[in-house]
Amino acid sequence: MTQTQRVVVVGAGLMGSGIAQVSAVAGHDVVLRDVTDEALARGRAGVEQSLNRFVAKDRISRDDADAALARITTTTDLDVVAEADVVVEAVFESLEVKTGVFTELDRLARPGAVLATNTSAIPITQIAAATARPESVVGTHFFSPVPMMQLCELVRGYKTSDETLATARAFAESVGKTVVVVNRDVAGFVTTRLISALVVEAVKLLESGVATAEDIDTACRLGFGHPMGPLQTADLTGVDILRNASRNIYTETQDEKFAPPETLNRMVTAGDIGRKSGRGFYPYD
Secondary structure, eight states: OTTOOEEEEEOOSHHHHHHHHHHHHTTOEEEEEOSSHHHHHHHHHHHHHHHHHHHHTTSSOHHHHHHHHHTEEEESOGGGGGGOSEEEEOOOSOHHHHHHHHHHHHHHSOTTOEEEEOOSSSOHHHHHTTSSOGGGEEEEEEOSSTTTOOEEEEEEOTTOOHHHHHHHHHHHHHTTOEEEEESSOOTTTTHHHHHHHHHHHHHHHHHTTSSOHHHHHHHHHHHHOOSSOHHHHHHHHOHHHHHHHHHHHHHHHOOGGGSOOHHHHHHHHHTOOBGGGTBSSSBOO
16 A cells, blocks of 8 residues: 555554554554553564564565564654554543544544544444544454454444545555455444354353353354354453453443353453463463
């Protein structure tokens, strides 16, 4: 995507650092922004480790990996979005947090910049309403881990313009993603709505003693051809992230099939949130 020279990613967590990595590998100049130097250091270290794994597997050369890392700068200053062609917000999955960020992006970003949100479940229209330019706001739902997952779900808000959608699509495709377009931003869109319903039902089967986690996941892998069972997926994505996404969909729809079960809530409270914590539905080293 030759017309995009400057990408700012707001949020240096797992998703934000992954988006920064694929953008830099694609040749874009990237600024990774977070509120603390510690968060930025963790994000940059995560990118470096990921690139090193790609080098070890001969999926990228050492020179290309070093060049990609050199294209990423970090800052705690949000004013840097004034220079961006595309801003991708990747902060905590909360409407209040995201609208707070977008209020500032609206104030700071140049006219015509694409303001993208990496939400997995919150309607884009609600986030865009925090700005005076809802036509420039679009959903770019990347999947974790971003450098490995091929899909990007593009989500149109009520006022998202065709131009904004086209630019966001060109950006996503430039970083190697296959795009699907969601034309109406229902809570959960397509993918999160489907996986949330499956995970919620799997947890209900588990907590009622119908089957073990292993057998539920095996049934989905071998019976449906899924590469990973729903509880394994929850551990990989983050039990907390899927719980919050399901809760957001339930709040919007009041559909009981999305209401997080007690087990899911208790796991999040206890900190058993999947691979990143060392324990979820399965233990991890």
